[in-house]
Each structure stands twice: as C-alpha cells, then as structure tokens.
Amino acid sequence: MSSSRICVAVRKRPCDADKDIVTAQSPQCIVNEPKVKYDLTPYTERHNFVFDEVLDEKVGNREVYNRCCRPLIDTLFSNGNATCFAYGQTGSGKTHTMLGHDAEPGLYACAAKDIFTRCKAQNQEVFASFYEIYGRKMFDLLNERAKLVAREDADKVINICGLSEHAVASVDELFNIINKGSAYRAAGMTSANAESSRSHAVLQMEVHEKGSSKTIGRISFIDLAGNERGADTFDCDRKTRMEGAEINKSLLALKECIRALGVGKAHVPFRGSVLTEVLRDSFLGNSRTTMIATISPTSAHCENTLNTLRYTQRVKDLSGGGQAAQVDPSAARVAAAKGGNAAPNNKKAQRPTPEPSALKRPEWMDDFNNEDNANNNNGEFAQIKLPPPPPGAVPSARRGDAGPSAPTKAQRNKREVAVKDPKIATIVQNHLKEMEVDELEGGSGGDDDDDNSANVTPTPAGAGVAAALQRQEVKQVRAVHAHVVRAISRAEEDIMAMHRRHIDVKMSGIKEEIKAIQALEDQDTVDEYVSKVAGLLTKQRREIDVILDNLNKLQSMLRDEEELSRTLTPVVKAGGGKRRSVV
Structure with a gap:
C-alpha cells in the first residue's frame, strides 16, 4: 500500500483540568511524558511523532473532514472502496469525531452531504447499512441487532448475509438511521471510561445507478472500539476482560494486514479477525484509507496516548514511509508536573440498550442542510495534498517475519x-x-x-x-x-x-x-x-x-x-x- 492510498492523522481532544502534555504542530505530535527515576527524581521524556496530519484541539469536525476525508469521495465515485477509521483510547473523542454533537456535525454528516450533492447531479442513489462487530460476532444495528454471518462466494468476495440496506436521500434520513443503530450498540463500563464502546461500529454507504443494482462505489466509516491497556480491564468482570482481549486482538490483526501490504507480501492475513475479513475489499484494488487517531492530552492518560501514537506510527511506517518515534535527550531532566489519579474502578459492565431512545435533532441540522453548496466549488472535490515527510525521514526498522526454527535462549x-x-x-x-x-x-x-x-x-x-x-x-x-x-x-x-x-x-x-x-x-x-x-x-x-x-x-x-x-x-x-x- 503506497503512501498516496492511506492518510494517517492524529487529532488531539481538548484538555480538561489536568496538565496538557501534548503539543500538536502538524505534521509533528510531541508528547512530554512525566516520569520518575529510581531515586524519585522527576524528569520529562519527550516523544516526537510525525504523521500526515496533526490536528489540535481548536480544529473542528468540518476541518478534519476537509483535510483528511474529502479525497475519499473521489475514490467512492471512481468505482473504488474508501474507508475511514477512528482509532484511539476509550473516551478520547472517536465517536464525537464520527457522529458529532448537538452544535457540530461529524464526519458521517459531512461526507453524506457531499455524496448526496454529487449523486443528485449524476442521477444516482445511496443505500446505507449500519452494523457492529462485537467480539467474533456481527449484528445488524438497523434490524434490532439481528445476527449476521460473513460468507465468501466463488469470486472470493466477502458477503455479509442478512445485512439490511436502507435507501437514504438526505442527511436527515441518514441521521435518523444512525441514531436508531447507535442505541443498539454494545457499550460497557471499564476502569478507563464509564461508558466505553465495546464493539466496532461500521457505517457503509453504497452508491448505485438509479433503478439498477450496479454498485458505483462504497465508503465505510468505522468507529473502532476503545483500545486499552490490559490493566484497565483487570478490575472488571470476566466478560469485560474478554471483550478487551478481543478488541486488542482485532486491532493487532488490522496492523498485521497493513504490515503485509506495506512489505508486499503475497499472503495478507485478512482472516486474523472478523474486522479485517469483512473489510478486505477496503485494502485491495482501487481503494483509499484514512485513519484518524484520537488522543487525550492529560498526564493521567499519557501511557494510553503513547500506545495509540505508537500503533498509529507503525501503520504509517508500514504503509509506505514516515518517521519513527524519537526521544529528545535534551528534555531528559526537565521537571515533571503532577501526575493524574487513576480512574475509579467499576465492576459491572453495562449491556446493550434493549430499545432505542427518542431521537434528538441536533442544532446544526437546519443550518447544515441550508448551506450554499458553492463552498464545495460547485460539486468539484479538490485533491488534498498531504505534507511530505521532513528531510531525512526514513521508515523505522521492522522486525523480521520469519523466526528461528529452534527456541532461542531468551x-x-x-x-x-x-x-x-x-x-x-x-x-x-x-x-x-x-x-x-x-x-x-x-x-x-x-x-x-x-x-x-x-x-x-x-x-x-x-x-x-x-x-x-x-x-x-x-x-x-x-x-x-x-x-x-x-x-x-x-x-x-x-x-x-x-x-x-x-x-x-x-x-x-x-x-x-x-x-x-x-x-x-x-x-x-x-x-x-x-x-x-x-x-x-x-x-x-x-x-x-x-x-x-x-x-x-x-x-x-x-x-x-x-x-x-x-x-x-x-x-x-x-x-x-x-x-x-x-x-
């Protein structure tokens, strides 16, 4: 997978009362990790990461869409598969980025508006489906969590049997089905977040020729479950611990697929998880992918933030370039600020909501629907040029895939x-x-x-x-x-x-x-x-x-x-x- 086919971005959420330890200066993201030496002397270790886009807390969802996701629309209307991932620790703003809130639309709505504008001009129609991957099972969120099964046909194409598709012609209709599906999504409590998404939610929109079953293209928005340390689930019940293990396993499988594509392997382990199996077409052929990693800038979440950035950095390195994370030795003995307290322990995991709650129309909907489409250059979608890596940037060294046949001393x-x-x-x-x-x-x-x-x-x-x-x-x-x-x-x-x-x-x-x-x-x-x-x-x-x-x-x-x-x-x-x- 070449660097032109994948955009890796990092978005920093606003800082709360705790000290801000993250500096977002695109294309660099700097994390000042507070640490303590063995003699209890505080110091700060600086970690430097480089990505295609680094978005600070002042950047809204619309700018995130324009800088990272707008090129996906061209791929969609070029008989291709476009994919947008939201990745990050629980509570860092993934769902906010995808869904938005009362005063601001999310990436779903921004992309849907551009898709509907172009479909109307070209006499095309849009069908939407919304499902979740919970553990190793799939459920249709628009059909009362009916169980789904992935089957591979004779043409090696993965089909999701039983998945319902709904014709949508406006942002209002899409908003209604998203809210209906979100009410059924699996959520639970962990020690990291009181309401953590415990499943991967996949919203797919397909563009068809009007009156025909011919597919022009497909775009998938994937709100990944919160990546979390093992320590954040050990004080929960067994079901929550098993959920965390499945989440981390699927995220590792996703990275392994990108690794195999990046080094040009003949075999790509798409069957490593249900997530990578059903999204296989999103990585092959005419495809384009955007991964948006959301991070929390507080010192209490420093370790989770570093884990997120390291994972995302590997994705960028393996996908065709980038600069590995570096430690700034000049900041090795800077006095560290106070650390955050751990989140309270929660023993009971909350199960999916049995019935969807009443829909609440966001404040942005009326203004959003009435905006002049001239801002989109009369339907023309400009290509966003990603900033080149800094001079001297080289891909980080990767571990060899083949290991020794006999056990080593280690x-x-x-x-x-x-x-x-x-x-x-x-x-x-x-x-x-x-x-x-x-x-x-x-x-x-x-x-x-x-x-x-x-x-x-x-x-x-x-x-x-x-x-x-x-x-x-x-x-x-x-x-x-x-x-x-x-x-x-x-x-x-x-x-x-x-x-x-x-x-x-x-x-x-x-x-x-x-x-x-x-x-x-x-x-x-x-x-x-x-x-x-x-x-x-x-x-x-x-x-x-x-x-x-x-x-x-x-x-x-x-x-x-x-x-x-x-x-x-x-x-x-x-x-x-x-x-x-x-x-």
Whole structure:
C-alpha cells in the first residue's frame, strides 16, 4: 500500500483540568511524558511523532473532514472502496469525531452531504447499512441487532448475509438511521471510561445507478472500539476482560494486514479477525484509507496516548514511509508536573440498550442542510495534498517475519517460572507448557512491542534486583493471562458446537427409543428392545462424558483466569494509596 492510498492523522481532544502534555504542530505530535527515576527524581521524556496530519484541539469536525476525508469521495465515485477509521483510547473523542454533537456535525454528516450533492447531479442513489462487530460476532444495528454471518462466494468476495440496506436521500434520513443503530450498540463500563464502546461500529454507504443494482462505489466509516491497556480491564468482570482481549486482538490483526501490504507480501492475513475479513475489499484494488487517531492530552492518560501514537506510527511506517518515534535527550531532566489519579474502578459492565431512545435533532441540522453548496466549488472535490515527510525521514526498522526454527535462549528463559506464590506458580507452569506447544504449532501470539500492559511503578534505588524480579513476574503472569483468555474463547466455541451436535444426535436417539418402545408393545419381544436401547443409551453416555470433560476443563480455565486477574489487579491500601498485588 503506497503512501498516496492511506492518510494517517492524529487529532488531539481538548484538555480538561489536568496538565496538557501534548503539543500538536502538524505534521509533528510531541508528547512530554512525566516520569520518575529510581531515586524519585522527576524528569520529562519527550516523544516526537510525525504523521500526515496533526490536528489540535481548536480544529473542528468540518476541518478534519476537509483535510483528511474529502479525497475519499473521489475514490467512492471512481468505482473504488474508501474507508475511514477512528482509532484511539476509550473516551478520547472517536465517536464525537464520527457522529458529532448537538452544535457540530461529524464526519458521517459531512461526507453524506457531499455524496448526496454529487449523486443528485449524476442521477444516482445511496443505500446505507449500519452494523457492529462485537467480539467474533456481527449484528445488524438497523434490524434490532439481528445476527449476521460473513460468507465468501466463488469470486472470493466477502458477503455479509442478512445485512439490511436502507435507501437514504438526505442527511436527515441518514441521521435518523444512525441514531436508531447507535442505541443498539454494545457499550460497557471499564476502569478507563464509564461508558466505553465495546464493539466496532461500521457505517457503509453504497452508491448505485438509479433503478439498477450496479454498485458505483462504497465508503465505510468505522468507529473502532476503545483500545486499552490490559490493566484497565483487570478490575472488571470476566466478560469485560474478554471483550478487551478481543478488541486488542482485532486491532493487532488490522496492523498485521497493513504490515503485509506495506512489505508486499503475497499472503495478507485478512482472516486474523472478523474486522479485517469483512473489510478486505477496503485494502485491495482501487481503494483509499484514512485513519484518524484520537488522543487525550492529560498526564493521567499519557501511557494510553503513547500506545495509540505508537500503533498509529507503525501503520504509517508500514504503509509506505514516515518517521519513527524519537526521544529528545535534551528534555531528559526537565521537571515533571503532577501526575493524574487513576480512574475509579467499576465492576459491572453495562449491556446493550434493549430499545432505542427518542431521537434528538441536533442544532446544526437546519443550518447544515441550508448551506450554499458553492463552498464545495460547485460539486468539484479538490485533491488534498498531504505534507511530505521532513528531510531525512526514513521508515523505522521492522522486525523480521520469519523466526528461528529452534527456541532461542531468551525463549527458553520465558519458560522458567519466575512467580513466587506457589498457587499462581502452578497455574503459570501448566499454561507455559501449553503456550510452548501453541508456538511450535504456529499458534497465536503477539509482538512484544504491541503489549498494552501497564509498566511497573519504579522502585527506589537499592532494590534493583527485587524490582527487576517483580517486573519479570508481572510480565510473565500477563502473558499467561492473555493465553488463558484466548484459550477460553476457543474452548467456548468448541463446546458450543459440540453441544449442538449432541442435541441433534440426542433428538435422533429419542426418536429411535420411541420406535423401540412401540416395537416392544407391538411384537412383545424384549431381547431386541434391550439390545437396541442399551446401545443408544451407551452412545449417549459416551458423548455426555466427553462434554462433561470439556466443561470441567473450561471451568478450570475460568478459575485460572480469575486467579491470574486477581493477582494483576491493583489493591487499594487502607490509607488511600495503591499498591500492586504481589505475584
């Protein structure tokens, strides 16, 4: 994927009461991270990132659209696929960028207005669909969350079976269906945000020839679920932790697809997640993509902001150029400002709203609909030239894809249990063996530099060995916990499929038993009845034993996940401070 086909932008949200640590000077984004050395001396570490566009807190949604998304409309009307992603931590402004608010339209409305203007001039019509990807499942948000299935046809095209399409001819109609669908979107509480989007919402608009099923082009707006550190979900219930694991897995799969396209691989792992599978056409052929990363500039969210920028930087580097993040050594000892407090813990996750709430018409709608289209140069869509990278900018070095066939010394060291607690050490030891088998068989695993886990609080000088050991313990437990979460997801699918097969066989067996009873009553011969019924019940007992064995294994994994999660959860002291539980 060449740099002309993807635009990577960063948008900074307004700063609240906390200190602003982000400087947005397009094309550079500078983060001044407050840190503390081992001797408790405060200092600031400066991180410098370069993107195609960097938008500060004064930039509104319309300017974001003009600078980043307007070229997508040309691709749409050139028989192509256009895609716009909103990526960032929960609460950083992704949904605000896409949907807007009462006083300002979002990217949905800005793009729809230009699309309707051009369609009217060319006698074309628009059909919209709105669905969400929740975990590994898809739901139609415009059909009361009806379940959807992705199927690949003979032409290698992914079709979403059961997805409803709605004809729209104005921004008002599009606004109504978006509000209807948003009410059904899955949301929940995490320690990072009281109302976090727990699914990827995909709004697709297709342009057709009027009165024909011929598709001119498609544009997709994707409001990604909030990327979050593992530490932000450990103090929630298991369902929320599983949601977070699936979210991070799909985001990693998205980056891996862009990596494969960037280096020109023959195979692109689109099947790594449901998100990348259904959006495969958005990366191939005549396509153009915009990724807008939203960040929070407060010191309390510094780590999440850096994780977002590092991920987005890799996307830019892998897509055909850019400058890797750099640390400014001149700022190594600048006095740091006070750090933010952690967000309050919330135990219960909120499930999707069962019924859509009443629609509220935003204030911008009337003015927006009556604006003079002359601002759009009479329907002409000018190409936006992206600023070139600074002189001397080179792509960052990428890790090789192929690894050694035999385990290295570092890999062997990972298999050594570093946990002191005997109970947790036993759990870690059991799952380390499974992890080794998975790696030898080519199982799932993530990049070390994509780990979103929290850093361990620096320990004062004189305790360096103990601090290093604690870091090693936490890192190992986090890796095992991630493996257990993945194993639970796989086991859940397997046992559901097994249970369904058992029910089908049991229903057939019941019919056979009824026939055996009727034969006994008619013929009055017990030998054949005993032989046949004994065989049927023995077969059922074997199947039930297999299901019970798998249920016991799944229950054991659930207990292990609870113990590992409890070990990683910060414990509140009586005095109000926080300490990390000792593993």
